[in-house]
Amino acid sequence: MPTSLPVPPDSALALWLAANGLDADLVRAVLATAVPLAQPGRAADEPEPAPLSPALVRRWCAEAFGAAWPALSETVRRTCADVAVVLDDGPGARPQIHDHGPDAAPTIKVPWRRGDARDALALAHELAHAVQIIASHARTPGAAMPPVAREVCAFLGERALLAHLRDRSEGCALRTAHVAEDGVYLGEDAATLGAAFADPQAGYDYRWNYPVARWLARRARELSDPGEAAALLSSGPDAPARLRPLIHAALAAQNPLPPVLARDEPGPLVAYRQIGVAAALETARGEESEPETVEAFYEALLDGLRESRLAIGLDEEARPFGWAVAGRDGEGRPQAARLAAPFGDPAAMEALAARRLEAAPAAGSAP
Ligand SMILES: [Zn+2]
Structure with missing residues:
Protein backbone atom coordinates (compact mmCIF):
# COMPACT_ATOMS: atom_id res chain seq x y z
CA MET A 1 0.00 0.00 0.00
CA PRO A 2 1.48 3.37 -0.95
CA THR A 3 0.24 4.99 2.27
CA SER A 4 2.55 2.81 4.38
CA LEU A 5 5.73 3.89 2.56
CA PRO A 6 8.31 5.41 4.93
CA VAL A 7 8.69 9.18 4.68
CA PRO A 8 12.26 10.04 3.46
CA PRO A 9 13.92 12.08 6.22
CA ASP A 10 14.95 15.02 4.02
CA SER A 11 11.66 15.30 2.09
CA ALA A 12 9.36 18.32 2.24
CA LEU A 13 6.80 16.07 3.93
CA ALA A 14 9.25 15.06 6.69
CA LEU A 15 10.13 18.72 7.33
CA TRP A 16 6.44 19.65 7.44
CA LEU A 17 5.67 16.82 9.91
CA ALA A 18 8.57 17.89 12.14
CA ALA A 19 7.64 21.59 12.04
CA ASN A 20 4.13 20.73 13.21
CA GLY A 21 5.14 18.14 15.80
CA LEU A 22 3.30 15.41 13.89
CA ASP A 23 4.30 11.96 12.76
CA ALA A 24 3.32 10.14 9.61
CA ASP A 25 1.15 7.48 11.27
CA LEU A 26 -0.87 10.09 13.16
CA VAL A 27 -1.57 12.08 9.99
CA ARG A 28 -2.46 8.92 8.05
CA ALA A 29 -4.89 7.95 10.83
CA VAL A 30 -6.56 11.37 10.61
CA LEU A 31 -6.79 11.20 6.81
CA ALA A 32 -8.47 7.80 7.09
CA THR A 33 -11.29 9.24 9.23
CA ALA A 34 -11.59 12.85 8.05
CA VAL A 35 -14.35 12.96 5.47
CA PRO A 36 -16.43 15.89 4.21
CA LEU A 37 -19.97 16.15 5.52
CA ALA A 38 -22.90 15.39 3.25
CA GLN A 39 -23.70 18.68 1.65
CA PRO A 40 -27.10 20.20 2.34
CA GLY A 41 -28.56 21.47 -0.90
CA ARG A 42 -30.09 24.93 -1.05
CA ALA A 43 -33.78 24.80 -1.94
CA ALA A 44 -34.39 26.29 -5.39
CA ASP A 45 -37.03 28.66 -4.03
CA GLU A 46 -34.86 29.85 -1.13
CA PRO A 47 -34.23 33.57 -1.60
CA GLU A 48 -30.66 34.77 -2.07
CA PRO A 49 -29.51 36.17 1.31
CA ALA A 50 -29.01 39.93 1.43
CA PRO A 51 -25.35 41.02 0.98
CA LEU A 52 -23.42 41.48 4.22
CA SER A 53 -21.15 44.41 4.97
CA PRO A 54 -17.58 43.90 6.23
CA ALA A 55 -18.38 46.16 9.21
CA LEU A 56 -21.27 43.90 10.23
CA VAL A 57 -19.14 40.75 9.95
CA ARG A 58 -16.39 42.39 12.03
CA ARG A 59 -18.97 43.23 14.70
CA TRP A 60 -20.34 39.69 14.69
CA CYS A 61 -16.79 38.32 15.00
CA ALA A 62 -16.09 40.60 17.96
CA GLU A 63 -19.20 39.26 19.69
CA ALA A 64 -18.64 35.63 18.64
CA PHE A 65 -14.92 35.45 19.50
CA GLY A 66 -15.47 37.38 22.75
CA ALA A 67 -18.09 34.82 23.82
CA ALA A 68 -15.96 31.85 22.72
CA TRP A 69 -12.64 33.04 24.23
CA PRO A 70 -13.46 35.34 27.18
CA ALA A 71 -9.87 35.21 28.44
CA LEU A 72 -8.88 37.07 25.24
CA SER A 73 -11.78 39.53 25.24
CA GLU A 74 -9.61 42.67 25.09
CA THR A 75 -7.43 41.28 22.27
CA VAL A 76 -10.57 40.23 20.41
CA ARG A 77 -12.18 43.65 20.82
CA ARG A 78 -9.14 45.54 19.57
CA THR A 79 -8.44 43.10 16.73
CA CYS A 80 -11.95 43.07 15.31
CA ALA A 81 -12.24 46.87 15.58
CA ASP A 82 -8.77 48.03 14.52
CA VAL A 83 -6.88 45.53 12.34
CA ALA A 84 -6.52 46.87 8.78
CA VAL A 85 -8.53 44.86 6.24
CA VAL A 86 -8.13 45.39 2.49
CA LEU A 87 -11.08 44.14 0.45
CA ASP A 88 -10.11 42.64 -2.90
CA ASP A 89 -12.76 42.05 -5.54
CA GLY A 90 -10.33 40.88 -8.25
CA PRO A 91 -10.83 37.50 -9.96
CA GLY A 92 -7.71 35.91 -8.39
CA ALA A 93 -8.32 37.32 -4.91
CA ARG A 94 -7.45 35.00 -2.05
CA PRO A 95 -7.48 35.53 1.72
CA GLN A 96 -4.12 36.54 3.21
CA ILE A 97 -2.77 37.74 6.52
CA HIS A 98 0.61 39.35 7.11
CA ASP A 99 2.29 39.03 10.48
CA HIS A 100 4.37 42.18 11.09
CA GLY A 101 5.91 40.92 14.33
CA PRO A 102 5.24 41.77 17.96
CA ASP A 103 5.40 45.58 17.55
CA ALA A 104 2.79 46.08 14.83
CA ALA A 105 -0.69 44.70 14.20
CA PRO A 106 -1.09 42.14 11.41
CA THR A 107 -2.83 43.22 8.20
CA ILE A 108 -5.50 41.31 6.28
CA LYS A 109 -6.53 41.08 2.64
CA VAL A 110 -9.72 39.17 1.81
CA PRO A 111 -11.77 38.58 -1.31
CA TRP A 112 -15.02 40.54 -1.06
CA ARG A 113 -17.12 39.97 -4.12
CA ARG A 114 -20.76 40.12 -3.10
CA GLY A 115 -20.74 40.12 0.68
CA ASP A 116 -21.99 36.53 0.64
CA ALA A 117 -21.49 33.76 3.19
CA ARG A 118 -18.13 32.71 1.68
CA ASP A 119 -16.80 36.27 1.94
CA ALA A 120 -18.00 36.46 5.55
CA LEU A 121 -16.33 33.15 6.49
CA ALA A 122 -13.07 34.24 4.86
CA LEU A 123 -13.07 37.46 6.89
CA ALA A 124 -13.88 35.57 10.12
CA HIS A 125 -11.06 33.11 9.33
CA GLU A 126 -8.48 35.87 8.88
CA LEU A 127 -9.67 37.84 11.93
CA ALA A 128 -9.24 34.68 14.02
CA HIS A 129 -5.69 34.39 12.60
CA ALA A 130 -5.11 38.00 13.70
CA VAL A 131 -6.29 37.21 17.25
CA GLN A 132 -4.00 34.16 17.32
CA ILE A 133 -1.01 36.19 16.06
CA ILE A 134 -1.51 39.04 18.54
CA ALA A 135 -2.22 36.73 21.49
CA SER A 136 0.82 34.56 20.65
CA HIS A 137 3.17 37.57 20.31
CA ALA A 138 1.96 38.78 23.70
CA ARG A 139 3.10 35.49 25.26
CA THR A 140 6.19 34.65 23.15
CA PRO A 141 7.14 37.82 21.20
CA GLY A 142 8.43 37.21 17.68
CA ALA A 143 7.94 33.42 17.64
CA ALA A 144 5.52 32.07 15.04
CA MET A 145 2.91 29.37 15.55
CA PRO A 146 3.38 26.36 13.19
CA PRO A 147 0.84 26.27 10.37
CA VAL A 148 -1.41 23.32 11.30
CA ALA A 149 -2.08 24.88 14.73
CA ARG A 150 -2.54 28.29 13.11
CA GLU A 151 -5.25 26.88 10.86
CA VAL A 152 -6.95 25.12 13.80
CA CYS A 153 -7.23 28.57 15.43
CA ALA A 154 -8.71 30.13 12.28
CA PHE A 155 -11.26 27.32 11.93
CA LEU A 156 -12.21 27.76 15.60
CA GLY A 157 -12.97 31.37 14.70
CA GLU A 158 -15.26 30.29 11.86
CA ARG A 159 -17.01 27.86 14.20
CA ALA A 160 -17.42 30.55 16.86
CA LEU A 161 -19.15 32.76 14.29
CA LEU A 162 -21.45 29.90 13.20
CA ALA A 163 -22.37 29.21 16.83
CA HIS A 164 -23.02 32.93 17.43
CA LEU A 165 -25.37 33.19 14.43
CA ARG A 166 -27.09 29.87 15.08
CA ASP A 167 -30.54 31.35 15.60
CA ARG A 168 -30.33 34.03 12.92
CA SER A 169 -31.31 33.66 9.28
CA GLU A 170 -27.75 34.52 8.16
CA GLY A 171 -26.43 31.59 10.22
CA CYS A 172 -28.04 29.08 7.86
CA ALA A 173 -26.30 30.50 4.77
CA LEU A 174 -22.98 30.56 6.61
CA ARG A 175 -23.39 26.95 7.73
CA THR A 176 -24.15 25.84 4.17
CA ALA A 177 -21.03 27.64 2.90
CA HIS A 178 -18.94 26.16 5.72
CA VAL A 179 -20.03 22.61 4.86
CA ALA A 180 -19.35 23.27 1.17
CA GLU A 181 -15.79 24.33 2.09
CA ASP A 182 -15.37 21.03 3.96
CA GLY A 183 -15.52 19.45 0.52
CA VAL A 184 -12.30 21.30 -0.37
CA TYR A 185 -10.43 21.03 2.95
CA LEU A 186 -11.35 17.40 3.64
CA GLY A 187 -11.72 16.40 -0.02
CA GLU A 188 -9.24 17.91 -2.47
CA ASP A 189 -6.75 19.07 0.16
CA ALA A 190 -6.82 15.70 1.95
CA ALA A 191 -6.19 14.00 -1.42
CA THR A 192 -3.20 16.32 -2.04
CA LEU A 193 -1.73 15.51 1.37
CA GLY A 194 -2.44 11.79 0.92
CA ALA A 195 -0.67 11.87 -2.46
CA ALA A 196 2.41 13.44 -0.81
CA PHE A 197 2.76 10.32 1.36
CA ALA A 198 3.06 8.27 -1.85
CA ASP A 199 5.51 10.64 -3.58
CA PRO A 200 8.83 11.36 -1.83
CA GLN A 201 9.52 14.16 -4.33
CA ALA A 202 6.32 16.08 -3.53
CA GLY A 203 7.04 19.76 -2.89
CA TYR A 204 5.54 21.58 0.09
CA ASP A 205 2.00 22.82 -0.41
CA TYR A 206 0.48 25.11 2.24
CA ARG A 207 -2.83 23.31 1.71
CA TRP A 208 -1.35 20.25 3.48
CA ASN A 209 -2.16 22.09 6.70
CA TYR A 210 -5.90 22.25 6.18
CA PRO A 211 -7.21 18.65 6.46
CA VAL A 212 -5.81 17.88 9.94
CA ALA A 213 -6.72 21.36 11.18
CA ARG A 214 -10.27 21.28 9.83
CA TRP A 215 -10.91 17.82 11.26
CA LEU A 216 -9.42 18.67 14.65
CA ALA A 217 -11.32 21.96 15.02
CA ARG A 218 -14.53 19.94 14.66
CA ARG A 219 -13.62 16.77 16.53
CA ALA A 220 -11.56 17.93 19.54
CA ARG A 221 -14.12 18.22 22.32
CA GLU A 222 -11.55 19.97 24.54
CA LEU A 223 -11.43 22.93 22.13
CA SER A 224 -15.04 23.81 22.87
CA ASP A 225 -13.78 24.71 26.35
CA PRO A 226 -13.14 28.51 26.34
CA GLY A 227 -9.97 28.23 28.44
CA GLU A 228 -8.46 25.48 26.31
CA ALA A 229 -9.21 27.33 23.06
CA ALA A 230 -7.78 30.63 24.37
CA ALA A 231 -4.65 28.81 25.56
CA LEU A 232 -4.15 27.34 22.08
CA LEU A 233 -4.63 30.76 20.42
CA SER A 234 -1.93 32.21 22.70
CA SER A 235 0.48 29.29 22.49
CA GLY A 236 2.67 30.40 19.53
CA PRO A 237 5.57 27.96 19.00
CA ASP A 238 4.29 25.69 21.80
CA ALA A 239 1.06 24.89 19.96
CA PRO A 240 2.13 21.46 18.58
CA ALA A 241 2.61 20.12 22.10
CA ARG A 242 -0.97 21.19 22.91
CA LEU A 243 -2.39 19.71 19.69
CA ARG A 244 -0.83 16.24 19.81
CA PRO A 245 -2.84 14.93 22.78
CA LEU A 246 -6.00 16.47 21.29
CA ILE A 247 -5.43 14.57 18.03
CA HIS A 248 -4.90 11.30 19.93
CA ALA A 249 -8.02 11.88 22.04
CA ALA A 250 -10.14 12.77 18.99
CA LEU A 251 -8.98 9.63 17.16
CA ALA A 252 -9.74 7.48 20.21
CA ALA A 253 -13.21 9.00 20.51
CA GLN A 254 -13.96 8.61 16.80
CA ASN A 255 -17.55 7.53 16.27
CA PRO A 256 -17.51 4.25 14.28
CA LEU A 257 -21.22 4.39 13.41
CA PRO A 258 -22.22 5.44 9.88
CA PRO A 259 -24.01 8.75 9.25
CA VAL A 260 -27.82 8.73 9.24
CA LEU A 261 -28.59 10.59 6.06
CA ALA A 262 -32.27 9.76 5.57
CA ARG A 263 -34.86 12.36 6.50
CA ASP A 264 -36.93 11.84 9.65
CA GLU A 265 -40.38 11.47 8.09
CA PRO A 266 -43.14 9.83 10.11
CA GLY A 267 -43.76 6.15 9.37
ZN1 LIG B 1 -5.86 30.25 7.42
Whole structure:
Protein backbone atom coordinates (compact mmCIF):
# COMPACT_ATOMS: atom_id res chain seq x y z
CA MET A 1 0.00 0.00 0.00
CA PRO A 2 1.48 3.37 -0.95
CA THR A 3 0.24 4.99 2.27
CA SER A 4 2.55 2.81 4.38
CA LEU A 5 5.73 3.89 2.56
CA PRO A 6 8.31 5.41 4.93
CA VAL A 7 8.69 9.18 4.68
CA PRO A 8 12.26 10.04 3.46
CA PRO A 9 13.92 12.08 6.22
CA ASP A 10 14.95 15.02 4.02
CA SER A 11 11.66 15.30 2.09
CA ALA A 12 9.36 18.32 2.24
CA LEU A 13 6.80 16.07 3.93
CA ALA A 14 9.25 15.06 6.69
CA LEU A 15 10.13 18.72 7.33
CA TRP A 16 6.44 19.65 7.44
CA LEU A 17 5.67 16.82 9.91
CA ALA A 18 8.57 17.89 12.14
CA ALA A 19 7.64 21.59 12.04
CA ASN A 20 4.13 20.73 13.21
CA GLY A 21 5.14 18.14 15.80
CA LEU A 22 3.30 15.41 13.89
CA ASP A 23 4.30 11.96 12.76
CA ALA A 24 3.32 10.14 9.61
CA ASP A 25 1.15 7.48 11.27
CA LEU A 26 -0.87 10.09 13.16
CA VAL A 27 -1.57 12.08 9.99
CA ARG A 28 -2.46 8.92 8.05
CA ALA A 29 -4.89 7.95 10.83
CA VAL A 30 -6.56 11.37 10.61
CA LEU A 31 -6.79 11.20 6.81
CA ALA A 32 -8.47 7.80 7.09
CA THR A 33 -11.29 9.24 9.23
CA ALA A 34 -11.59 12.85 8.05
CA VAL A 35 -14.35 12.96 5.47
CA PRO A 36 -16.43 15.89 4.21
CA LEU A 37 -19.97 16.15 5.52
CA ALA A 38 -22.90 15.39 3.25
CA GLN A 39 -23.70 18.68 1.65
CA PRO A 40 -27.10 20.20 2.34
CA GLY A 41 -28.56 21.47 -0.90
CA ARG A 42 -30.09 24.93 -1.05
CA ALA A 43 -33.78 24.80 -1.94
CA ALA A 44 -34.39 26.29 -5.39
CA ASP A 45 -37.03 28.66 -4.03
CA GLU A 46 -34.86 29.85 -1.13
CA PRO A 47 -34.23 33.57 -1.60
CA GLU A 48 -30.66 34.77 -2.07
CA PRO A 49 -29.51 36.17 1.31
CA ALA A 50 -29.01 39.93 1.43
CA PRO A 51 -25.35 41.02 0.98
CA LEU A 52 -23.42 41.48 4.22
CA SER A 53 -21.15 44.41 4.97
CA PRO A 54 -17.58 43.90 6.23
CA ALA A 55 -18.38 46.16 9.21
CA LEU A 56 -21.27 43.90 10.23
CA VAL A 57 -19.14 40.75 9.95
CA ARG A 58 -16.39 42.39 12.03
CA ARG A 59 -18.97 43.23 14.70
CA TRP A 60 -20.34 39.69 14.69
CA CYS A 61 -16.79 38.32 15.00
CA ALA A 62 -16.09 40.60 17.96
CA GLU A 63 -19.20 39.26 19.69
CA ALA A 64 -18.64 35.63 18.64
CA PHE A 65 -14.92 35.45 19.50
CA GLY A 66 -15.47 37.38 22.75
CA ALA A 67 -18.09 34.82 23.82
CA ALA A 68 -15.96 31.85 22.72
CA TRP A 69 -12.64 33.04 24.23
CA PRO A 70 -13.46 35.34 27.18
CA ALA A 71 -9.87 35.21 28.44
CA LEU A 72 -8.88 37.07 25.24
CA SER A 73 -11.78 39.53 25.24
CA GLU A 74 -9.61 42.67 25.09
CA THR A 75 -7.43 41.28 22.27
CA VAL A 76 -10.57 40.23 20.41
CA ARG A 77 -12.18 43.65 20.82
CA ARG A 78 -9.14 45.54 19.57
CA THR A 79 -8.44 43.10 16.73
CA CYS A 80 -11.95 43.07 15.31
CA ALA A 81 -12.24 46.87 15.58
CA ASP A 82 -8.77 48.03 14.52
CA VAL A 83 -6.88 45.53 12.34
CA ALA A 84 -6.52 46.87 8.78
CA VAL A 85 -8.53 44.86 6.24
CA VAL A 86 -8.13 45.39 2.49
CA LEU A 87 -11.08 44.14 0.45
CA ASP A 88 -10.11 42.64 -2.90
CA ASP A 89 -12.76 42.05 -5.54
CA GLY A 90 -10.33 40.88 -8.25
CA PRO A 91 -10.83 37.50 -9.96
CA GLY A 92 -7.71 35.91 -8.39
CA ALA A 93 -8.32 37.32 -4.91
CA ARG A 94 -7.45 35.00 -2.05
CA PRO A 95 -7.48 35.53 1.72
CA GLN A 96 -4.12 36.54 3.21
CA ILE A 97 -2.77 37.74 6.52
CA HIS A 98 0.61 39.35 7.11
CA ASP A 99 2.29 39.03 10.48
CA HIS A 100 4.37 42.18 11.09
CA GLY A 101 5.91 40.92 14.33
CA PRO A 102 5.24 41.77 17.96
CA ASP A 103 5.40 45.58 17.55
CA ALA A 104 2.79 46.08 14.83
CA ALA A 105 -0.69 44.70 14.20
CA PRO A 106 -1.09 42.14 11.41
CA THR A 107 -2.83 43.22 8.20
CA ILE A 108 -5.50 41.31 6.28
CA LYS A 109 -6.53 41.08 2.64
CA VAL A 110 -9.72 39.17 1.81
CA PRO A 111 -11.77 38.58 -1.31
CA TRP A 112 -15.02 40.54 -1.06
CA ARG A 113 -17.12 39.97 -4.12
CA ARG A 114 -20.76 40.12 -3.10
CA GLY A 115 -20.74 40.12 0.68
CA ASP A 116 -21.99 36.53 0.64
CA ALA A 117 -21.49 33.76 3.19
CA ARG A 118 -18.13 32.71 1.68
CA ASP A 119 -16.80 36.27 1.94
CA ALA A 120 -18.00 36.46 5.55
CA LEU A 121 -16.33 33.15 6.49
CA ALA A 122 -13.07 34.24 4.86
CA LEU A 123 -13.07 37.46 6.89
CA ALA A 124 -13.88 35.57 10.12
CA HIS A 125 -11.06 33.11 9.33
CA GLU A 126 -8.48 35.87 8.88
CA LEU A 127 -9.67 37.84 11.93
CA ALA A 128 -9.24 34.68 14.02
CA HIS A 129 -5.69 34.39 12.60
CA ALA A 130 -5.11 38.00 13.70
CA VAL A 131 -6.29 37.21 17.25
CA GLN A 132 -4.00 34.16 17.32
CA ILE A 133 -1.01 36.19 16.06
CA ILE A 134 -1.51 39.04 18.54
CA ALA A 135 -2.22 36.73 21.49
CA SER A 136 0.82 34.56 20.65
CA HIS A 137 3.17 37.57 20.31
CA ALA A 138 1.96 38.78 23.70
CA ARG A 139 3.10 35.49 25.26
CA THR A 140 6.19 34.65 23.15
CA PRO A 141 7.14 37.82 21.20
CA GLY A 142 8.43 37.21 17.68
CA ALA A 143 7.94 33.42 17.64
CA ALA A 144 5.52 32.07 15.04
CA MET A 145 2.91 29.37 15.55
CA PRO A 146 3.38 26.36 13.19
CA PRO A 147 0.84 26.27 10.37
CA VAL A 148 -1.41 23.32 11.30
CA ALA A 149 -2.08 24.88 14.73
CA ARG A 150 -2.54 28.29 13.11
CA GLU A 151 -5.25 26.88 10.86
CA VAL A 152 -6.95 25.12 13.80
CA CYS A 153 -7.23 28.57 15.43
CA ALA A 154 -8.71 30.13 12.28
CA PHE A 155 -11.26 27.32 11.93
CA LEU A 156 -12.21 27.76 15.60
CA GLY A 157 -12.97 31.37 14.70
CA GLU A 158 -15.26 30.29 11.86
CA ARG A 159 -17.01 27.86 14.20
CA ALA A 160 -17.42 30.55 16.86
CA LEU A 161 -19.15 32.76 14.29
CA LEU A 162 -21.45 29.90 13.20
CA ALA A 163 -22.37 29.21 16.83
CA HIS A 164 -23.02 32.93 17.43
CA LEU A 165 -25.37 33.19 14.43
CA ARG A 166 -27.09 29.87 15.08
CA ASP A 167 -30.54 31.35 15.60
CA ARG A 168 -30.33 34.03 12.92
CA SER A 169 -31.31 33.66 9.28
CA GLU A 170 -27.75 34.52 8.16
CA GLY A 171 -26.43 31.59 10.22
CA CYS A 172 -28.04 29.08 7.86
CA ALA A 173 -26.30 30.50 4.77
CA LEU A 174 -22.98 30.56 6.61
CA ARG A 175 -23.39 26.95 7.73
CA THR A 176 -24.15 25.84 4.17
CA ALA A 177 -21.03 27.64 2.90
CA HIS A 178 -18.94 26.16 5.72
CA VAL A 179 -20.03 22.61 4.86
CA ALA A 180 -19.35 23.27 1.17
CA GLU A 181 -15.79 24.33 2.09
CA ASP A 182 -15.37 21.03 3.96
CA GLY A 183 -15.52 19.45 0.52
CA VAL A 184 -12.30 21.30 -0.37
CA TYR A 185 -10.43 21.03 2.95
CA LEU A 186 -11.35 17.40 3.64
CA GLY A 187 -11.72 16.40 -0.02
CA GLU A 188 -9.24 17.91 -2.47
CA ASP A 189 -6.75 19.07 0.16
CA ALA A 190 -6.82 15.70 1.95
CA ALA A 191 -6.19 14.00 -1.42
CA THR A 192 -3.20 16.32 -2.04
CA LEU A 193 -1.73 15.51 1.37
CA GLY A 194 -2.44 11.79 0.92
CA ALA A 195 -0.67 11.87 -2.46
CA ALA A 196 2.41 13.44 -0.81
CA PHE A 197 2.76 10.32 1.36
CA ALA A 198 3.06 8.27 -1.85
CA ASP A 199 5.51 10.64 -3.58
CA PRO A 200 8.83 11.36 -1.83
CA GLN A 201 9.52 14.16 -4.33
CA ALA A 202 6.32 16.08 -3.53
CA GLY A 203 7.04 19.76 -2.89
CA TYR A 204 5.54 21.58 0.09
CA ASP A 205 2.00 22.82 -0.41
CA TYR A 206 0.48 25.11 2.24
CA ARG A 207 -2.83 23.31 1.71
CA TRP A 208 -1.35 20.25 3.48
CA ASN A 209 -2.16 22.09 6.70
CA TYR A 210 -5.90 22.25 6.18
CA PRO A 211 -7.21 18.65 6.46
CA VAL A 212 -5.81 17.88 9.94
CA ALA A 213 -6.72 21.36 11.18
CA ARG A 214 -10.27 21.28 9.83
CA TRP A 215 -10.91 17.82 11.26
CA LEU A 216 -9.42 18.67 14.65
CA ALA A 217 -11.32 21.96 15.02
CA ARG A 218 -14.53 19.94 14.66
CA ARG A 219 -13.62 16.77 16.53
CA ALA A 220 -11.56 17.93 19.54
CA ARG A 221 -14.12 18.22 22.32
CA GLU A 222 -11.55 19.97 24.54
CA LEU A 223 -11.43 22.93 22.13
CA SER A 224 -15.04 23.81 22.87
CA ASP A 225 -13.78 24.71 26.35
CA PRO A 226 -13.14 28.51 26.34
CA GLY A 227 -9.97 28.23 28.44
CA GLU A 228 -8.46 25.48 26.31
CA ALA A 229 -9.21 27.33 23.06
CA ALA A 230 -7.78 30.63 24.37
CA ALA A 231 -4.65 28.81 25.56
CA LEU A 232 -4.15 27.34 22.08
CA LEU A 233 -4.63 30.76 20.42
CA SER A 234 -1.93 32.21 22.70
CA SER A 235 0.48 29.29 22.49
CA GLY A 236 2.67 30.40 19.53
CA PRO A 237 5.57 27.96 19.00
CA ASP A 238 4.29 25.69 21.80
CA ALA A 239 1.06 24.89 19.96
CA PRO A 240 2.13 21.46 18.58
CA ALA A 241 2.61 20.12 22.10
CA ARG A 242 -0.97 21.19 22.91
CA LEU A 243 -2.39 19.71 19.69
CA ARG A 244 -0.83 16.24 19.81
CA PRO A 245 -2.84 14.93 22.78
CA LEU A 246 -6.00 16.47 21.29
CA ILE A 247 -5.43 14.57 18.03
CA HIS A 248 -4.90 11.30 19.93
CA ALA A 249 -8.02 11.88 22.04
CA ALA A 250 -10.14 12.77 18.99
CA LEU A 251 -8.98 9.63 17.16
CA ALA A 252 -9.74 7.48 20.21
CA ALA A 253 -13.21 9.00 20.51
CA GLN A 254 -13.96 8.61 16.80
CA ASN A 255 -17.55 7.53 16.27
CA PRO A 256 -17.51 4.25 14.28
CA LEU A 257 -21.22 4.39 13.41
CA PRO A 258 -22.22 5.44 9.88
CA PRO A 259 -24.01 8.75 9.25
CA VAL A 260 -27.82 8.73 9.24
CA LEU A 261 -28.59 10.59 6.06
CA ALA A 262 -32.27 9.76 5.57
CA ARG A 263 -34.86 12.36 6.50
CA ASP A 264 -36.93 11.84 9.65
CA GLU A 265 -40.38 11.47 8.09
CA PRO A 266 -43.14 9.83 10.11
CA GLY A 267 -43.76 6.15 9.37
CA PRO A 268 -42.59 2.66 10.25
CA LEU A 269 -39.20 3.09 8.55
CA VAL A 270 -38.27 5.79 11.03
CA ALA A 271 -39.20 3.52 13.92
CA TYR A 272 -37.09 0.68 12.52
CA ARG A 273 -34.19 3.07 11.98
CA GLN A 274 -34.46 4.43 15.52
CA ILE A 275 -34.53 0.91 16.96
CA GLY A 276 -31.49 -0.02 14.88
CA VAL A 277 -29.57 3.10 15.88
CA ALA A 278 -30.38 2.65 19.59
CA ALA A 279 -29.28 -1.00 19.42
CA ALA A 280 -26.01 -0.02 17.69
CA LEU A 281 -25.34 2.63 20.35
CA GLU A 282 -26.07 0.19 23.19
CA THR A 283 -23.70 -2.33 21.60
CA ALA A 284 -21.02 0.36 21.24
CA ARG A 285 -21.29 1.16 24.96
CA GLY A 286 -19.94 -2.35 25.51
CA GLU A 287 -18.66 -3.00 29.00
CA GLU A 288 -19.79 0.28 30.52
CA SER A 289 -23.47 -0.66 30.22
CA GLU A 290 -25.32 -2.74 32.81
CA PRO A 291 -26.18 -6.26 31.62
CA GLU A 292 -29.75 -6.31 30.39
CA THR A 293 -32.06 -8.68 28.52
CA VAL A 294 -33.06 -7.94 24.94
CA GLU A 295 -36.69 -7.95 26.14
CA ALA A 296 -36.08 -5.18 28.68
CA PHE A 297 -34.18 -3.10 26.13
CA TYR A 298 -36.94 -3.52 23.54
CA GLU A 299 -39.61 -2.73 26.13
CA ALA A 300 -37.92 0.60 26.94
CA LEU A 301 -37.62 1.39 23.24
CA LEU A 302 -41.25 0.56 22.54
CA ASP A 303 -42.46 2.80 25.36
CA GLY A 304 -40.43 5.65 23.92
CA LEU A 305 -41.63 5.01 20.37
CA ARG A 306 -45.34 4.68 21.28
CA GLU A 307 -45.34 7.99 23.13
CA SER A 308 -42.98 9.85 20.77
CA ARG A 309 -40.47 10.21 23.60
CA LEU A 310 -37.54 8.53 21.88
CA ALA A 311 -34.72 10.90 20.94
CA ILE A 312 -31.67 10.10 18.80
CA GLY A 313 -28.76 12.54 18.88
CA LEU A 314 -26.74 13.06 15.68
CA ASP A 315 -23.33 14.74 15.69
CA GLU A 316 -22.07 17.24 13.12
CA GLU A 317 -21.23 14.41 10.73
CA ALA A 318 -24.80 13.06 11.15
CA ARG A 319 -23.43 10.04 13.05
CA PRO A 320 -25.60 8.93 16.00
CA PHE A 321 -23.86 9.87 19.25
CA GLY A 322 -26.57 8.96 21.74
CA TRP A 323 -30.15 8.03 22.40
CA ALA A 324 -32.63 8.70 25.19
CA VAL A 325 -36.18 8.10 26.28
CA ALA A 326 -37.51 11.41 27.56
CA GLY A 327 -39.35 11.40 30.89
CA ARG A 328 -40.00 13.48 34.01
CA ASP A 329 -38.74 13.29 37.57
CA GLY A 330 -41.03 13.09 40.65
CA GLU A 331 -41.67 16.84 40.49
CA GLY A 332 -42.56 16.87 36.81
CA ARG A 333 -39.27 18.31 35.57
CA PRO A 334 -37.78 16.85 32.36
CA GLN A 335 -35.39 14.01 33.16
CA ALA A 336 -34.42 11.29 30.72
CA ALA A 337 -35.92 7.94 31.75
CA ARG A 338 -33.03 6.33 29.95
CA LEU A 339 -29.99 7.85 28.31
CA ALA A 340 -26.75 6.74 26.65
CA ALA A 341 -24.29 8.99 24.81
CA PRO A 342 -21.23 6.81 24.08
CA PHE A 343 -19.95 9.16 21.33
CA GLY A 344 -21.01 12.58 22.55
CA ASP A 345 -21.93 14.87 25.38
CA PRO A 346 -24.55 13.40 27.77
CA ALA A 347 -25.72 16.97 28.58
CA ALA A 348 -26.45 17.58 24.88
CA MET A 349 -28.42 14.32 24.80
CA GLU A 350 -30.30 15.34 27.95
CA ALA A 351 -31.24 18.66 26.29
CA LEU A 352 -32.44 16.83 23.17
CA ALA A 353 -34.56 14.51 25.31
CA ALA A 354 -36.13 17.52 27.06
CA ARG A 355 -36.97 19.09 23.69
CA ARG A 356 -38.47 15.81 22.50
CA LEU A 357 -40.66 15.77 25.62
CA GLU A 358 -41.95 19.27 24.84
CA ALA A 359 -42.81 18.19 21.29
CA ALA A 360 -44.46 14.88 22.33
CA PRO A 361 -48.25 14.80 22.66
CA ALA A 362 -49.34 15.01 26.32
CA ALA A 363 -49.84 11.60 27.96
CA GLY A 364 -53.49 10.60 27.97
CA SER A 365 -54.46 12.99 25.18
CA ALA A 366 -56.83 11.78 22.47
CA PRO A 367 -55.09 9.96 19.58
ZN1 LIG B 1 -5.86 30.25 7.42
